[in-house]
Amino acid sequence: MGILEVKNVGKRFGGLQALGDVNLSITENSVHAIIGPNGAGKSTLLNCLVGKLIPDTGSVMFDGKSVLGLKPFEINQMGISRVFQTPEIFGDLSVLENMMIPCFAKRDGAFTPNAFINMMKDREIVERAEHVLEEMNMSEKQQMPAASLSRGDKRRLEIGMCLSQEPRLLLLDEPTAGMARADTNNTIDLLKQIKDEREITIAIIEHDMHVVFSLAERITVLAQGTPLVEDTPDNIKGHPKVREAYLGETQDAA
């Protein structure tokens, strides 16, 4: 049984059936990619996993517990971290402060009215944040306002923020979308490194086949709101149904 079990999930928006009947199981400590053409329902599925949307039917179990109806912050506290398509960071805050926030959230929970502690004197948190920044090779940038980072660094920061929480499941929503090739490769390397060094499950939604095939251990292909096929990358590459439904339409995707 996988760490994340999605059973019979369906979601309608008015007349549009965004998700039909999705079944998905993600094995612990694997990298699982979800691919599919535009409008296949990838983002809707992701939003159902993190609490942004509530599916009309079916169930989503994380580590044996249902996440349905929980708020995003509650799901995060269970151990699911999400990386957005465009990096979502705290632009007004310094890089170090950005990193401290998830550390606080991990240690102190969803709400702690600790208004009388000087945050910089909380050595545990500061050290933890500095440590993660070091891992991300961003130590020398920790006093910069996050908004002034390059796109690639923002992505690194965001991934670092998620990792600092030591999540059991890391969800990545097209992590290299809109990136230059060099940045994309850097990100792939970073993710590979994460995969190798940590015990972590990664689910990745991606358009870029290069990314998918460099990282994924299993791939689910989504089309018109239903999973078409699920298999290893090698099998997917040659799968006729996939070519028809997906690769056929986006010839330059790979």
Next chain:
Amino acid sequence: MEAIILQVLNGLDKGSAYALIALGLTLIFGTLGVVNFAHGALFMIGAFCAVTLSRIISISRTIIDDSQTDFLGNPLKVDVPYVYDWFGQATGDVIIDWAVPLSILFAIPIMVAIGVAMERGLIKHFYKRPHADQILVTFGLAIVLQEIIKYFYGANPIPTPAPDAFRGSFDFGAAFGFDPNVIIYPYWRLVYFSFAAVIIASVFAFLQFTTFGMVVRAGMADRETVQLLGINIDRRFTLMFGMAAAVAGLAGVMYTPINSPNYHMGMDFLVLSFVVVVVGGMGSLPGAVLAGFLLGILESFASMREVLTILPGLNQIIIYLVAIIILLTRPRGLMGRKGVMED
């Protein structure tokens, strides 16, 4: 029954004033994405266009009438308007009498000019600034504008009557088979209502059926794409600002016979019109109009004696109460789009 018909009538009339102001605010917000707290001031300036024109028409030469005395016992100075000299007293009187409707012609170019000047001179620099900054700078501008008007026209309300032809009221009751004197309504308010309806309809028609309007609507939806098409959307938006100013100004001109204008009438309407816009849904033109009429009618019902005996003080808070309820049940107002002004 009669009481209810009467309050619906009242509400429609009140609502037409709200709707006109809210329409202008929404035009500016929808096209330019700017929250204009000086919009009430534009309404007020419109009203003062009417005051100014009636003063210009009444510019007089002074003659001394020895047969009468003034309060100090000196010979009375009598003002004779120049229009009497030019057109004779009868025609002159008619012109003075019709000053308010004439002001419409006078106000349109002035308001458009003020609007364009405001956009080019000030608002333009605030497109990329946070909404809070826009609110604050236009609020500052509103204070400045109203103080300037106060400096020249004083703080007291200035009577600006409607033409004599519109004095008195129309007896709906008698016309539709109720008892006479029960459902009466002043002619000028009927004029105001029709005027508002025409303005609202023309703004909608303009946006719907002209190329200019279509481009502007497209720009409201997606500014960058329209700009990529090589259309100079900025100039059109400037004109839209002028148009919104003119709508506010005309609402002000026609309002003068209903309430004598004073320098702070804009501020009196400002909070209310923002409530209307937000209840309607930020950026939605039909929403603004709908909310204007809705709040006008609800306000009228809340002022009924029968209602007030049960809920004293309801008339004090009805607008705000409705705003709270609507915003809590419909998060983006009646017809608002998602993601507008929520940051």
Next chain:
Amino acid sequence: MSKINLTRRSVLQTGAITGAGLALPTYLSAASHSGFTNAPTGDTVTLGFNVPQTGPYADEGADELRAYKLAVDHLNGGGDGGLMNTFSSKALQGNGILGKKVEFVTGDTQTKSDAARASARSMIEKDGAVMITGGSSSGVAVAVQALCQEAGIIFMAGLTHSNDTTGKDKKANGFRHFFNSYMSGAALAPILADNYGKDRKAYHLTADYNWGYTTEEAVRTSTEAMGWETVAAVKTPLTQTDFSSYIAPVLQSGADVLVLNHYGGNMVNSLTNAVQFGLREKQVNGKNFEIIVPLYSRLMAKGAGANVKGIFGSANWHWSLQDEGSKAFVKSFGTKYGFPPSQAAHTTYVQTLLYADAVERAGSFNPCAVGEALSDFQFDGMGNGPTLYRGADHQCFKDVLVVKGKENPTSEFDLLEIVEITPTSQVTYDASIFGGELGACNPGA
């Protein structure tokens, strides 16, 4: 022109020990030896004129300020002396007050009690004013009066019409020359009965705050005593601008008189709206429909324009009065400013003179001495006939004017005509009916 505006402190300085610290714990910076707040020690005395200079009553405030300046001018021996010539008390010499030249400071009340108190406190604490006067609303008058009581300063109220000022909120250090709601009702009722008959049905629209309540109460009580019936009374919010939804149901109610217990902008708008609805052309119960505005102000009537024609109301004073006092005041004011004074100007001018006169007669600026001199003081020649400053509540009792909007005004100032001068006896009431406690006078320090 250069007027030197010395303050009390500059006066202190002249006789002060240079360099060394003269330190005295005091309340609101009083000069300790005199025994009362802000005792003038040099050859000048400072008065505080606290009027609305911004906000809807700014024009009224400006007129009050004109009157104050005129009064100061007259007290210091300038101009034609104005009402000092007709005033029954001859204590004032035109050489300032007690030989001290009168100086003044001005402030802006904004018609808000907080701002009015801030401004009054700055006059007391910073400028050393020994008397504060002014105001254009009862909220402000009551608030500033309470402050002056606390600080040990005399407060000479300006335009305030609520019963509360000298009723439930009266204070020993506060004095009001202006009339009140009760007097308006008492003066109006008989005239209304004479003109409109005793069988009338009245519909009240009342501003929803203290002044509105007391005015409605006063007019209701006195008209009902004449045989009128009150059909309904509806409260309207202060912030209302369009009164149509309140006016439209009036005809349905079977009422044949509409009483607008509104003041200022409310009055202008509600009256304009009522006339627009053509109420005055209607016939109800076989009678002409009538509108009444209990408290008239000429400045505000101007805002309503032709709509005031033929509408009854009451006033404290009007420039067309023909007694010697009124004529003298209109002449002084009109000569200096070019137009006739408003009733707000009149009451503030008279208050200033009354204060100065009381100081002269008491021989001291001490508020308690001044208060005593004003209490139960009877005078004449100030434009309202023989007048009594009643000691029990510090309210002036004098003739009240019933006025009517003029049908054919000859100028923009000639809007009202006097219908009746109601004699004092008819508007006098027992000092205890409104409750409240005058307390003892407070000299501060």
Next chain:
Amino acid sequence: MFGLEYKDSRMLILVAILVALAPFMLNPFPEGSGMAQFNAGYPDLMQRFVIFGIFAIGFNILFGLTGYLSFGHAAFLGVGSYAAMWMMKLLTMNVVPGIIFSVLVAGVFSLAVGWISLRRSGIYFSILTLAFAQMSYSLAYSVLTPITGGETGLQPKVTDPRILDGSLAEGTIAKANFFGLEMGSSFELQLGSWLFTFNAGYYLAAVVMLIAFYISIRIFRSPFGLMLRAVKSNQQRLNYTGLNTKPYTLAAFVISGMYAGLAGGLMVAMDTQVGAERMFWTASGEVVLMTILGGVGTLIGPVLGASAIKYMENILSKINSDILHQWFAFLPDGLEEFVITLIYPFIGKGWHLTLGLIFMAVVIFLPGGLVEGGQRIANLFKRKMPGKDARDNKS
């Protein structure tokens, strides 16, 4: 000091010194000189500086940190004032119970308003708070007259019960005090032509303000403050980082509401009167102006902004044409008239115009308010002394 970092302690001490010496610094001009008009060192205005400083500091905790623009904070000020006044009427003229009660009542009220209003964000939140405040104002002015005194407000009366105080001596009136020390009592010091007033009430309010300022520094530097800044910066990210934004924003709202209540209670303690206009929407707008004028999200900005606006309101509005004539008497007559004609619209009754113009200028040219202005000037000097750079700049 007090668990603050060096830089913050330095600022707190600086503010404490400024506040303690305010009676000297605000009266720079000798009595009787033409410039004495600009002196602000009298008790009422000094009290207003610190009280509105507290109000703005609290508002800044909400608006400056979380970015939620409340247009109804004056309601909490008003509610606090009414609460303190009723304590004074019923319990004792000692200001301590009144001030404590005002904070509590404002806290409860802001909890209720915040609970509902924070369901929405952006302008919808602003309009909700505005609606609550306007309802409070309207009701306080009209139907709640028995509780609020309506138009004429509330003042202590001789006849009030005041169960903890003994009965008043004949002919005296109840005065607000701090365990016997009357708020109105002052100590005057005359040095040459200068006169300085040290007022008990001012110093009480100033001490409270320093505590409020200290608390605000602590909040700014705490993890809680960090979360509030994160709310302003990116609420979505915060949600997906496992933090529940609602209690954070609500806590900030209630804290700033309590600050407003504290300011309201102190206003009553200093000047025993309360009226409903205190809650009108323009009063809420005023605190927004103060915060922006001083510098949103900075520690000291709101205090500066509050002082600047209160200074204009109280000093500018009192300059009348006579005083202008006095100032410019040295000019030849024609020129004197001309100069006065130029200046007159901006002072006295025209002070609103000046306020509006200054306000526009600040928003247009100095979005960071007076603090940014100060920093720019400081930077000008620093540029001339290279070596001292970004280290001090960053705060």
